[in-house]
Amino acid sequence: MVWAFEPIKTTxxxxxxxxxxxxxxxxxxxxxxxxxxxxxxxxEPHNLHLPYLTDAILSHDVAVDAAQRxxxxxxxxxxxxxxxxxxxxxxxxxxxxxCIHYRQDTQRAILSDIVESLEHQGMRxxxxxxxxxxxxxxxMIRDLAVDHPDFLILSSEWFTVLPGKEWFDxxxxxxxxxxxxxxxHYHPELVNLSEAGPGQARPFALQSLREKVAWVPxxxxxxxxxxxxxxxxxxxxxxxxxxxxxxxxKYALLLKELTEMEDMYEKDVKE
Numbered sequence: 001m002v003w004a005f006e007p008i009k010t011t012x013x014x015x016x017x018x019x020x021x022x023x024x025x026x027x028x029x030x031x032x033x034x035x036x037x038x039x040x041x042x043x044e045p046h047n048l049h050l051p052y053l054t055d056a057i058l059s060h061d062v063a064v065d066a067a068q069r070x071x072x073x074x075x076x077x078x079x080x081x082x083x084x085x086x087x088x089x090x091x092x093x094x095x096x097x098x099c100i101h102y103r104q105d106t107q108r109a110i111l112s113d114i115v116e117s118l119e120h121q122g123m124r125x126x127x128x129x130x131x132x133x134x135x136x137x138x139x140m141i142r143d144l145a146v147d148h149p150d151f152l153i154l155s156s157e158w159f160t161v162l163p164g165k166e167w168f169d170x171x172x173x174x175x176x177x178x179x180x181x182x183x184x185h186y187h188p189e190l191v192n193l194s195e196a197g198p199g200q201a202r203p204f205a206l207q208s209l210r211e212k213v214a215w216v217p218x219x220x221x222x223x224x225x226x227x228x229x230x231x232x233x234x235x236x237x238x239x240x241x242x243x244x245x246x247x248x249x250k251y252a253l254l255l256k257e258l259t260e261m262e263d264m265y266e267k268d269v270k271e
Contacts (some may be wrong), residue, residue, distance in 0.1 A: 019080045021060070028079070034259040035078040035125045036118055037063045038111075042087020042132040043100040044151040047175035047228030049196035050183055052098060056083040058179065059131030061186045062158045062244055066129075066251030074256040078127075084110060087132040092220035096227060108140045115144055119151050125258055128155045131249070133173065152258075161250050167243045172199055172230010180232040185240030196233060197226025233250065 014025045015029060041056030051057065060083040086102040093099045118126060128137055137155040144153060164171035164178045167189050171178045176199060183220040184191050204210050220227065 007198045015064055015068065018078060019064050021080075021082050023079075026052060028039065031047060031077060033123065034076050035255055036066060036123050036125055036126045037078050037080045037115065037129055039063045039080065039083035040087075040128055040130045040132065040135055040137075041083055041085050042089070042134065043085050043098070044087065044089060044093060044132075045096050045099055045227040046179065047196050047199055047226050047232060049114035049181060049194075049232065050175050051190050053085055054175070054179060055087060055131035056085040057187065057190075058182055059083055059129045059158055062131075062182075062247055062251070063129045065244065065248035069248055069252035070255040073252060074259075076252075076255050076259045078255050081114070086110065087089065088134040088136070090134060090217045090220045092218075095221055104136075104140070107137075108134065108143075111140055112144065112147075113149055115121070115148055115153065117122060119148055124150060125152045126154070127251075127254070127258075128153065130157045131159065134159070146185060152264075154254075154258075156251075158247055158251075161247045162243065164243075167246075168239060169234045170231045172201070172228070174224075174230060174233055175199060175228035176230025177232055177235045177239070178230075181237065181240030182244050183240065184235055184237040185244055188237060193235065197228055198231055199226060199228030199230045200224070201229040243261045 004192060016027050028057045039056060039059035039062075041053065041059050043052050044055070045052060060080065063080045067078040067080050070078055075248070086100070086107060088104060088107065089101040094101050115126065132139070137153075141155060159178060168177045168181065170176070175196075180191060180193065180196070184193075202222065203260045208214060209216065223229065
């Protein structure tokens, strides 16, 4: 996780209360934490211009921004755990060099261990900030709710918190204008936009699949030549900044509401 150590020293000092990648026990041991945040990504190619760990990097950075806003604006202290780079992949993606597929059983075991450790330490709320569309946590969370009824787990995808089409000219769904812009905002040194492919994708031949009558995983090497889906060439750091800040603000409000809530549900049934 090299990117965790790239910020200048003052940024690391600012984040040491909220980012476990740069925190020390001497800082955390006497602080109360309201929520734990778990960034989750994958290890996979992102077109020809973004790092393999893009999903883990961006979910981590958005989560840290959200935690900082929650602390500064609402007095809510959340700890961002180190990102998990173990993502589930589509057929064909394992054909790509160094693209690693992690089974749901593996992911379930990781999430279970994290929940058990946090619960043992007195934590009761965990927010997953997912950066990889192939990761589906709903079934795992339902099972864990049976085993840990007093532990609340929430799942989210940072890139769908706000509608991309309202913020970008041509949003796609992998290494596209959205992801590239946000990476340019956080880590311009990791983006080689001049090397990016067009991100063109081949749709399903079956009309019913195009209309989403049924679902089947896309065979990645048959869908795209450069591993991207969506044109990245319209990306800018400014677009990424605006979107990332708006998403972080949404998360900060969620963290506030989680801390203040007395019950998850309204007391009266609304007609």
